[in-house]
Amino acid sequence: MKVLLIGSGGREHALAWKLAASPVLTKLYAAPGNPGIAAEAECVALDVADHAAVIGFCSEKAIELVVVGPEAPLVDGLADALAKAGIRVFGPSAAAARLEGSKSFTKDLCDRYAIPTAAYGRFENALAAREYIRDHGAPIVIKADGLAAGKGVTVAMTEDEALNAVDACFDGSFGEAGASVVIEEFLEGEEASFFCLCDGKTALPFGTAQDHKRVGEGDTGPNTGGMGAYSPAPVLTDALVERVMREIVEPTMKGMAEMGAPFVGVLYAGLMLTADGPKLIEYNVRFGDPECQVLMPRLKEDLLLLMNAAVDGQLGHMSARWRDETALTVVLAAEGYPASPTKGTVIRGVDAAAEEDDVVIFHAGTALKDGALVANGGRVLNVTALGKTVSEAQKRAYAAVDRIDWPQGFCRRDIGWRAIEREE
Incomplete structure (x- = not known):
């Protein structure tokens, strides 16, 4: 089966790695992919926002399934365009993708079907939102209604922090995603x-x-x-x-x-x-x-x-069976992330790090420049390890991290800490 995978991040590298192991697969393409994905798939320079171009590529290559990795093309209706062209696609329609594309849509659905969620208010202007915050106090959660690449949520522990988050949304910090704001009660747990x-x-x-x-x-x-x-x-x-x-x-x-x-x-x-x-x-x-x-x-x-x-x-x-081991991944990010990550710095030692037992390294924001692997985003590498326990998986992951030579990268050193505390 010929498959086209849409996306270029660590998620898509993990999907490419798993899809490539299928005996049913005959050819895997990725658009646009990254240097890690290139080891599993043929990367193609497609503009995934150009639905006609994607459809044309699928027709030319006789693609039998398109797998859409990121959320933006789904909210933008790529699955609908492919389905209309008779191309099988794994991913929801734009109407179904509103579950992520609009937080207020999901809240309304929860109301209608009695799905347990946080109490909330939805606002189209800062004045009403600020009044709601003053009425309810903090802690409180501020969310840009639309897609904001995982960065449109503020868990505000003070009223001032909440008010600043509302202002950031309506001042355009998240583009159109912040034109409407959902404010939720703070949930303990x-x-x-x-x-x-x-x-x-x-x-x-x-x-x-x-x-x-x-x-x-x-x-x-x-x-x-x-x-x-x-x-x-x-x-x-x-x-x-x-x-x-x-x-x-x-x-x-x-x-x-x-x-x-x-x-x-x-x-x-x-x-x-x-x-x-x-x-x-x-x-x-x-x-x-x-x-x-x-x-x-x-x-x-x-x-x-x-x-x-x-x-x-x-x-x-169908059923889904899982290995008994724990998997743990550590994100290596570029200095300055999440605000303004530094791009273009050289990364060495990735192949050596991947030689550790039960370790696989997924590329997230990488590129090749003059034959060298360089950082090309905020989150750059995902160092993943398996272990019988969370602590064993953690030790293996950090052993691999320590073999990577990238002075301009950083990571958290406590991934898995809650689960490890439970093991002790």
């Missing part, structure tokens, strides 16, 4: 990530993870796209997973189908495990990044067969 593969009718549970959003150790500093993750998430017990399916995922699938936007693809529920039970923080409509980088090394199944089953409405006949 522990966060966890839960994934399902969906075929419009059936949601197949597809792993758990926990990530570390804050840039600094001890979960301090500004939010990022994620500085590391581990899977499985011990806090998401079998009983909690059953409850999440019953109270959150299944009503969502029902609601989307009833409104004529059945969900096909990856449904990623960001959860807060509160004293009252699991509550939905937000939905994403694609694999998490860096959560995908810890799910793929644990997955025993053929990912391509599962994706085909989702597209064909056949997930009810």
Whole structure:
């Protein structure tokens, strides 16, 4: 089977790595890809925002499945354009992708189907938003309504911080994404990530993870796209997973189908495990990044067969089996991230680091310049390791990190700390 993978980050490298292992695969293309993905796929310089160009490429190469990695092309309707052209695609329609593309859409869905989530207000202007904050106090959560590359959320511990976050949204810090703002109550508890593969009718549970959003150790500093993750998430017990399916995922699938936007693809529920039970923080409509980088090394199944089953409405006949080991990934980021990361610095020792046992390194923001591997983004490498325990996986990951020669890079040194505390 000929497959086109859309995307260029660490998530897409993990997907390419797993898809390339499928005996069903005959040819894998990636658009645009990165130097790591190039080891698994033929990278092509396609403008994925140009739907006609993507369709033309698929027709020319007889592509049988398109896998869309990032959220922006899905919200932009790439899956719709491909489906209209008769090209099979793994990923939701634009109507279904509103689950990530509009936080207020998801909140309205939660209201309609009694899905547990934080109380909220939605605002189109700063004055009303500021009044809401003064009425409710802090801590409180400010979210740009649209896509903001994982950076449009502020967990404000003071009123001043909340007011500044509202001003940043309406002053254009997040572009159109901040034209509308959702303000939510602050939920107490522990966060966890839960994934399902969906075929419009059936949601197949597809792993758990926990990530570390804050840039600094001890979960301090500004939010990022994620500085590391581990899977499985011990806090998401079998009983909690059953409850999440019953109270959150299944009503969502029902609601989307009833409104004529059945969900096909990856449904990623960001959860807060509160004293009252699991509550939905937000939905994403694609694999998490860096959560995908810890799910793929644990997955025993053929990912391509599962994706085909989702597209064909056949997930009810499928299962997902996982390795018993824990996978843990450490994000190596460029200095200045998440504000203004430095690009173009040379990275050495990646191949040597990958020689560590049970270690795989996924490229996120890399490029080749004059034959050298260089940083080309904020989050640059994902150093992933397997271990019998979280602490063993952590030790292996950091041993590999320490073999990489990149003075201008940095990472957190405490990835997995909550789970490790539970092991002790």
